[in-house]
Amino acid sequence: MPVNDRNGVKVWQRRTSRESLLLWCGWLIGVAAFVWCWQQISEATTWFFVFDAPNIAGDIWRRATPPKWEYITKLGKPIWDTLNIATLGTLISLVLAVPVAFLAARNTTPSALFVRPIALLIIVSTRSINSLIWALLLIAIIGPGVFAGVVAIAIRSIGFCAKLLYEAIEEIDATQVEAITATGASRWQVMVYGIVPQILPAFAGIAVFRWDINIRESTVLGLVGAGGIGLQLSSSLNVLAWPQVSLILLVILFAVVISEWVSAKVRGAII
Template sequence: MPISTTSEGRKVWQHQTTRTEILQWAGWLVLVALFVFCWQVMTKDTIWAFVYDAPKQGGDLLARAFPPRLDYLPELLVPLWDTLNMATLGTLVGTIIAVPIAFLAASNTTPSRLFVRPVALFLIVASRSINSLIWALLLVSILGPGLLAGIIAIALRSIGFVGKLLYEAIEEIDEKQVEAVSATGASGLQVIDYAIVPQVLPSFLGITVFRWDINIRESAILGLVGAGGLGLKLQSSLNMLAWPQVTTIFIVILGTVVVSEWVSAKVRKAIT
């Protein structure tokens, strides 16, 4: 802590030096200037008349959206089932592919840190860098509309999520157990089976259930690009400006997410 001396010879304790305070104020000034510049760039094409009218338009939209059309619920049962199947199958396929990739990406289990590990890490990063909605948009243009495109999109997105968390869990295992099993003359697969898998299994189950919970939320909107499920009904209702139906779909999505969150929490609690 710096000390200054007054003309009377009395020592005065300072929290910071004058130079440090000037640098801090200069930093804040640069930050404010950067914020103002970014705000101008983001709002240069904004039509402020629409912004000022937004509360009125939002209130009018809410008035037309309530009460929800509850007699529309029976038509949502099949799309809801499709959404759950899309999330479940996509999670299953993605997890099956992610497990070997995670073992190849982990520094303590990869057969080659120079060649194999970078390729596995690249696959994980590539999967995580593209949102499932973008995957679905690309796959619908290739495979056509339907659940298959949604399932593959969910799977491709899940590979990176599960693979990253799983390979990090593998790298954090207790190496003493690996050494103990290896000392018995066990093969590489036996070491994985008896020393590594038991340590990472709880984490793996938790990661998979957590990803399934996320995929239910994502699969509910993939129909907006033609991948089926509740999103398809949502897109149709939005195109017809059927706001009471939109509200009903939102209620169903909310209820589904709440239930999946509860199931996910129970399962994670049971395995920990």
């Protein structure tokens, strides 16, 4: 902004004195918070183990290589369970997320005062808790196994899918909806012929994207007993079978790369 110098000539400055003072105060508070946090972390850290970490990592690397390739015959069913957990969990979440999204969107909710806040609460609550925590809770309720993993993935994915979908619903072209409404169509007909065709590409993209994410998340659910290849990983880690661990990690990496390739191809075809 322009200010006057001693000669009365206006000189442009980026910030006023008050804005500069507030900026420096903000930096001072940020640096002080960083120093305090670092001090707390330092007091709770055993630095001997940190400095010795390269030696430990090298020792584990030597123990884990080469991978135990003959163990791969026992990983077929676990990786298949992992794919099923991700796929079924994604399908269930999509079925549940669609009505939640329509209830949360401003232009389709039956009540912006009562129904929409409830739908938004469902979206926030399911997204705020990690799938591992959902799996721990569900294992305590329904027992360990693949079914607990499927339900955990489904609950975790509802909020993600519903949020992106209701944002897509709110961004549709209103003129198409108005044109169908002007013909005397019912509310359901307007939704089926005016709204759904506009959000189908977004829905397909969200479904594939979430399935890709769920492949990654389902690989670790077995660490808490929710089935899949993570269960094999947990068992191998417990007995320090590092060659098996390295092979399992390679299989997980291969599965994630394949899912990423499939996801990219499908999204490219849709878009």
